[in-house]
Amino acid sequence: MERHYNDAMNPMYTREFHDGITETFHYTNTIRAASSALAADVARLISAGANDAVLEAFYGVPGGHGQNLRVFAKMSAEDQEAAAAENWLFSVVGRYEVWADSLPVAKSSRGAQFPSSGSSSHATGVGFAEVFPVLTASPEMISTYYASVQADHRVLAGDRVDDALSLYRLFKECRNAAAHAGGVTDGPVSNWSTLARERAGDLFVDASGDVVPIPELDPGDQIRLSLRQVRAFVALTMRIAYTIDSIVTMSAVGLTTVVERWRRVHGERPLFVSERVLRRGQWLRARLTAASIAVPDDPADALALLRGEDLLRLVI
Numbered sequence: 001m002e003r004h005y006n007d008a009m010n011p012m013y014t015r016e017f018h019d020g021i022t023e024t025f026h027y028t029n030t031i032r033a034a035s036s037a038l039a040a041d042v043a044r045l046i047s048a049g050a051n052d053a054v055l056e057a058f059y060g061v062p063g064g065h066g067q068n069l070r071v072f073a074k075m076s077a078e079d080q081e082a083a084a085a086e087n088w089l090f091s092v093v094g095r096y097e098v099w100a101d102s103l104p105v106a107k108s109s110r111g112a113q114f115p116s117s118g119s120s121s122h123a124t125g126v127g128f129a130e131v132f133p134v135l136t137a138s139p140e141m142i143s144t145y146y147a148s149v150q151a152d153h154r155v156l157a158g159d160r161v162d163d164a165l166s167l168y169r170l171f172k173e174c175r176n177a178a179a180h181a182g183g184v185t186d187g188p189v190s191n192w193s194t195l196a197r198e199r200a201g202d203l204f205v206d207a208s209g210d211v212v213p214i215p216e217l218d219p220g221d222q223i224r225l226s227l228r229q230v231r232a233f234v235a236l237t238m239r240i241a242y243t244i245d246s247i248v249t250m251s252a253v254g255l256t257t258v259v260e261r262w263r264r265v266h267g268e269r270p271l272f273v274s275e276r277v278l279r280r281g282q283w284l285r286a287r288l289t290a291a292s293i294a295v296p297d298d299p300a301d302a303l304a305l306l307r308g309e310d311l312l313r314l315v316i
Contacts, residue, residue: 011245012254012294017099021092021238028088028227035072035080042073085230086178092234093175099241104253107131112244113172115162120199122169122191128161132244135251140308141258142250144301145294149250154242156203163199164240167214170196171233174215174223185221193217203239204232249294255309258293262311265291270313278303278314 011018038059045055052066059069075083100112111131115123149155156164170192177189185193196204197214204212212232217223248254266287277283281299288295288302296302306312 010289010295011242012249012257012292013103014099014241014245015292017095017241018238020095021234024088024091024095025231025234028084031087032081032084032227035084036077039073039075039080042069046070046073081227082224085225085227086183088227088230089171089175089225089233090178092230092237093172096237096241103244103248104257105131105135105248112240113165113168115165115169119162120166120195122166122195123162128165128244132247133158135247135253138250138252138255140305141252141254144305145246145250145254145296147298147301148294148296149246151297152242152246154239155246156239156243160203161240161243164203164236164243166192167196167200167204167233168237168240170215171225171230174217174225177223183223185217185219185223187219189217189223190219200236203236205235206232207235258305259309259311261291261293262306262309266311270310272313272315274315 042055042059045058050058052070055066055069097109097113101109103112105111107126108131110126111128114125114127116127116129117123117125119127119129170189173186173188173192177183177186193215197216201211201214204214206212206228212228215223215225215229249257271287273283284299284302285295293302303312307314
């Protein structure tokens with residue numbers, strides 16, 4: 001995920017979300033490795049006849065009771081993987097919900113989490129198309145960022161966003177079922193599973209680009225997701241976020257964000273700079289980054305935008 005972030009445009013609204021998701025990725029992998037090692041060590045002590053008191057003496061951590069350790073050590077590798085996958089799913093969905101609600105767009109939380117109204121029999125009410133594509137476009141932002149967005153392989157084609165969101169809904173409903181229904185498949189999980197398999201199979205891929213099977217879940221089935229499936233879900237969720245980010249960036253909302261962020265960091269008055277300083281390639285990029293403004297591929301586009309909004313003036 002870090003590689004994908006670094007070789008594409010720095011998004012306007014998604015940087016903190018991306019960093020948070022990357023942290024969950026590293027945390028999950030660390031916990032997997034540590035859990036595997038701990039389970040093996042505890043299992044050896046149990047085989048040697050250790051009771052709960054001995055286990056607690058060796059692994060005396062808050063809440064680490066011997067009985068807990070004994071149960072954990074007896075879990076199969078598959079059960080440990082499933083538990084890690086579920087924990088990661090909870091974390092990522094929660095972060096995405098917070099990110100979606102933070103966007104400076106009315107009903108952004110709904111638009112970022114539901115397919116467009118009428119895109120399927122399961123899509124009712126306000127969804128993606130009713131929130132983001134209807135934003136007023138900004139010619140200045142389009143001229144600055146369009147080429148960068150087009151070159152960004154993470155951004156979904158407009159006609160695939162609803163397909164991707166059907167898969168997001170499936171995993172979101174899996175999370176809901178795990179939290180509220182004992183992890184048993186209910187109607188929403190089953191319905192979104194069917195729709196996602198019909199529409200989003202080619203979007204659900206692993207880091208190598210290989211297609212990952214979408215869970216096929218019928219009412220009453222116990223939900224059991226693999227880490228590979230959750231990782232593919234995380235990657236696609238990031239693509240949905242980048243796509244929404246690009247739409248908001250090239251709208252009038254995006255232009256307002258640029259002006260507000262620049263002034264918050266560099267002041268209300270225009271920033272004066274000489275052409276000699278501008279020839280230092282990193283100067284403008286550093287100023288944009290400091291203000292949390294997306295850096296387009298061509299710095300000349302950013303320069304024209306800043307000058308057009310009277311945020312920066314050239315001096316001789």
